[in-house]
Amino acid sequence: MKSAVRQQHVARAKIIKAMAHPSRLFIIEELHDKERCVGELTEMIGVDASTVSKHLTVLKNAGLVMDEKRGNSIFYTLRCPCIMDFIGCVEDVLSTNAEENAAVLKCLNRGTKK
Secondary structure, three states: OOHHHHHHHHHHHHHHHHHOOHHHHHHHHHHHHOOEEHHHHHHHHOOOHHHHHHHHHHHHHOOOEEEEEEOOEEEEEEOOOOHHHHHHHHHHHHHHHHHHHHHHHHHHHHHHOO
């Protein structure tokens, strides 16, 4: 693999890896709707503020979110809302997998009813 191609794949993997946690996916979806502060996200997710802050740092380091300090609060926004297109694609894969699994189960059930 050429160096430039490898670097591109490494950069992509960094973004996907940053998203690879249920709480981070939740944060991305919430920030797609509107900006949020750590306190709001902490209450919504149900974990302590330091954990939410760590998740936000991972997302920020990957370039997925940005922050703005206002008074004593830091508000986070989704930097590239198009990331939701990727999440939509993941939902399509999940749906396709579920349909295929249902078809396999249907065939298996027919085989056991003989």
